[in-house]
Amino acid sequence: MDDETLKKYAYVSISSYRSKVVKAMEDDVKTPIKLSKDSGIKKNHISKVLRELKESGVAECINEEAKRGRLYRLTDVGEEIVKHINIDEE
Template sequence: MEGDVKTPTAIAKDAGIRPNHISKVLRELKDANVAECLDESVRKGRLYRLTALGDEIAKEL
């Protein structure tokens, strides 16, 4: 949950989403303030985590 930092590849695997679709999904989650990228300047191996809002949503699911 919040604080659980993962790469897009790990997120795709955990969520059952094909890795080639994860960029779009992550962009939408960032726009909705559900997920955040810890360092946008990194091109490969970016790390993402849920925001407080994302953590609340995940608990409800």
């Protein structure tokens, strides 16, 4: 991993919520509700976590114009980071 990716990895890994959401997006494009179910994080926290991941360049919304049913996926950086996240460490 390059230095920028390592910094983003550190940012994700210091938060159990960010780590769980990134891990939940590992293989698929998902809605916030699906991410909530898959990660075990309450829906009211998911939007904040997704905003943080988008701002850091780890995740992206592919239909930003939609009011409901937005779809999120990992960026290339996010794909690299998810390979190194181990949820069991916590």
